[in-house]
Amino acid sequence: MIKRPELYAFTQIADSRGNLSFLEELKDIPFEVKRVYWLNEVPEQQVRGGHAHKVGEQVIVCIQGAIEVVLESQEGERLTYTLDQPDKGLYIPPLWWGKMLFKDKAMLLGLASDEFSEDDYIRNRADF
Amino acid sequence: MIKRPELYAFTQIADSRGNLSFLEELKDIPFEVKRVYWLNEVPEQQVRGGHAHKVGEQVIVCIQGAIEVVLESQEGERLTYTLDQPDKGLYIPPLWWGKMLFKDKAMLLGLASDEFSEDDYIRNRADF
Numbered sequence: 087m088i089k090r091p092e093l094y095a096f097t098q099i100a101d102s103r104g105n106l107s108f109l110e111e112l113k114d115i116p117f118e119v120k121r122v123y124w125l126n127e128v129p130e131q132q133v134r135g136g137h138a139h140k141v142g143e144q145v146i147v148c149i150q151g152a153i154e155v156v157l158e159s160q161e162g163e164r165l166t167y168t169l170d171q172p173d174k175g176l177y178i179p180p181l182w183w184g185k186m187l188f189k190d191k192a193m194l195l196g197l198a199s200d201e202f203s204e205d206d207y208i209r210n211r212a213d214f
Numbered sequence: 215m216i217k218r219p220e221l222y223a224f225t226q227i228a229d230s231r232g233n234l235s236f237l238e239e240l241k242d243i244p245f246e247v248k249r250v251y252w253l254n255e256v257p258e259q260q261v262r263g264g265h266a267h268k269v270g271e272q273v274i275v276c277i278q279g280a281i282e283v284v285l286e287s288q289e290g291e292r293l294t295y296t297l298d299q300p301d302k303g304l305y306i307p308p309l310w311w312g313k314m315l316f317k318d319k320a321m322l323l324g325l326a327s328d329e330f331s332e333d334d335y336i337r338n339r340a341d342f
Binding site: 102 | 230231232233234235236237238239241246247248249250251252253254255256257260262275277278300316321323325329330
């Protein structure tokens with residue numbers, strides 16, 4: 087059974103001192119967080135991604151700007167998302183090919199279920 | 215034995231597509247990450263913090279702009295830090311009173327060793 091992508095809404099506490107968003111593992115996302123990564127100073131209209139994971143799961147959050155995400159299953163199903171709110175997250179299951187377009191000084195925060203391993207990446211579209 | 219604050223440097227992979235920074239729990243930081251939070255749209259020169267944790271540990275990262283951090287121990291020791299690089303993190307142990315000044319559209323990413331619990335906070339300076 088292939089898992090499906092899912093949009094999450096996180097708790098946000100907004101007041102005059104700024105916006106605080108947070109998530110707790112297992113409560114807000116369906117795996118234990120083993121790795122946290124963030125992307126900054128990504129050029130306008132830059133495309134990133136272009137790979138799938140064999141077993142690794144991710145939740146990505148656009149904490150500034152906007153990110154257009156395209157996910158494709160091995161069966162050719164194609165899902166698109168616009169992430170442009172810091173309290174929204176996208177769950178990306180294994181075996182979905184992901185591509186992301188960065189706009190408006192976008193910054194991405196990612197949470198991963200595993201430590202980094204090149205072996206977990208499928209980078210060649212033909213292999214997918 | 216009171217634990218002491220510590221500055222960490224994380225791995226950064228910088229190229230023409232932007233900067234990727236990441237950390238892995240236990241390898242890069244000394245606790246399992248139970249909660250991740252982020253602050254955005256914090257007004258210029260806003261002060262946040264103003265509390266200590268009884269047992270919770272944190273690592274904070276300034277992923278945009280600059281954050282001036284002041285930590286104070288119960289013995290009155292005072293440490294100051296300027297966080298202004300997305301690949302630097304500050305470990306804040308329990309029982310250090312923290313205050314943060316946000317500058318230059320600063321965004322803060324925080325990783326915590328525990329789920330949110332108001333009981334873990336010391337918010338009254340006199341109690342500290």
